[in-house]
Amino acid sequence: MAPPPSTVVSPVVTLIVRVLTFTCLLISVIIIATNKATSIIDINLATNTATSVEMKFSDFYAYRYMLASGVIGMAYTVLQIAFTIFYVSSGNRFGGDGLTLLEFYGDKVLSYLLATGAAACFGLTVDLNRLPENDSEAQGFLNKANAAASLLFIGFIFSAISSVFSSLSLPKRG
Amino acid sequence: MAPPPSTVVSPVVTLIVRVLTFTCLLISVIIIATNKATSIIDINLATNTATSVEMKFSDFYAYRYMLASGVIGMAYTVLQIAFTIFYVSSGNRFGGDGLTLLEFYGDKVLSYLLATGAAACFGLTVDLNRLPENDSEAQGFLNKANAAASLLFIGFIFSAISSVFSSLSLPKRG
Numbered sequence: 593m594a595p596p597p598s599t600v601v602s603p604v605v606t607l608i609v610r611v612l613t614f615t616c617l618l619i620s621v622i623i624i625a626t627n628k629a630t631s632i633i634d635i636n637l638a639t640n641t642a643t644s645v646e647m648k649f650s651d652f653y654a655y656r657y658m659l660a661s662g663v664i665g666m667a668y669t670v671l672q673i674a675f676t677i678f679y680v681s682s683g684n685r686f687g688g689d690g691l692t693l694l695e696f697y698g699d700k701v702l703s704y705l706l707a708t709g710a711a712a713c714f715g716l717t718v719d720l721n722r723l724p725e726n727d728s729e730a731q732g733f734l735n736k737a738n739a740a741a742s743l744l745f746i747g748f749i750f751s752a753i754s755s756v757f758s759s760l761s762l763p764k765r766g
Numbered sequence: 767m768a769p770p771p772s773t774v775v776s777p778v779v780t781l782i783v784r785v786l787t788f789t790c791l792l793i794s795v796i797i798i799a800t801n802k803a804t805s806i807i808d809i810n811l812a813t814n815t816a817t818s819v820e821m822k823f824s825d826f827y828a829y830r831y832m833l834a835s836g837v838i839g840m841a842y843t844v845l846q847i848a849f850t851i852f853y854v855s856s857g858n859r860f861g862g863d864g865l866t867l868l869e870f871y872g873d874k875v876l877s878y879l880l881a882t883g884a885a886a887c888f889g890l891t892v893d894l895n896r897l898p899e900n901d902s903e904a905q906g907f908l909n910k911a912n913a914a915a916s917l918l919f920i921g922f923i924f925s926a927i928s929s930v931f932s933s934l935s936l937p938k939r940g
Binding site: 652697700703708715722752755760762 | 826827828831870871874877878881882883884885886887888889890892893896926929930933934936
């Protein structure tokens with residue numbers, strides 16, 4: 593039998609994990625929001641013209657959802673970083689037990705949001721990547737989307753760790 | 767301030783939620799595993815022939831991942847149902863505090879697995895659904911995939927509820 597956890601996680605560790613979450617989300621959001629490519633779909637040798645199509649992240653619902661989950665995640669994480677800095681500097685928990693419960697549910701919901709954001713992007717990108725028609729531009733677009741999803745996934749791992757911490761910090765029950 | 771939760775959730779409620787999870791996963795797995803379609807990609811009027819392509823769930827990595835997450839989810843949920851039935855019928859928790867911790871982490875991991883499974887399927891299906899080339903067979907295939915993902919998502923909601931319950935049932939800390 594494992595002994596029941598007897599100490600609550602140090603607020604400094606909590607703070608570090610949240611800052612890491614924020615950093616991953618920020619880079620992921622920048623990569624996906626700036627992701628653009630011009631893919632050539634048809635070359636006409638007679639008229640010496642090429643028909644091309646421009647791709648942006650907003651052309652795909654999966655990437656839009658991923659961007660939204662990253663942005664919401666950043667807003668929530670900044671708020672929690674502020675609360676944790678208050679806790680570290682003053683020694684008192686801002687809002688008491690009520691906020692601890694809110695943090696427990698908030699962390700759970702946020703980690704689900706980030707997990708689904710990254711998974712939706714991977715679900716689309718992995719299968720699009722296997723299309724034989726992709727040129728190097730399209731491939732670059734999809735690789736960047738994969739990079740953004742990977743970073744969001746790392747951010748999700750950190751937010752899942754935060755969620756474990758906030759579960760372990762739940763108010764004691766009588 | 768909300769008062770800290772003072773009672774642990776009744777094992778009968780836990781059991782009901784787990785049975786609901788299992789039911790959703792079972793139907794979702796059946797739908798996705800039997801999903802097949804023959805889509806016509808080219809009709810040649812001169813030779814009166816049609817070129818068609820058969821689609822199965824296993825042609826798409828996102829659907830394979832969804833099936834895997836559903837099957838793993840069913841195995842885990844059956845195990846937890848057995849433990850809960852033991853608890854309800856004997857009044858003792860099988861395995862004591864050690865198993866409570868294992869349940870806490872297991873429920874967390876499982877709910878993330880189901881969330882990402884459903885999201886990966888939605889991420890692919892929503893954007894494939896918008897392709898103008900889809901015929902009615904392809905549309906039917908994607909609609910079934912959507913139905914399976916929706917059921918898996920409902921199963922995820924139930925497993926997230928189980929995860930909240932198992933967090934609230936964590937051993938008391940001194």
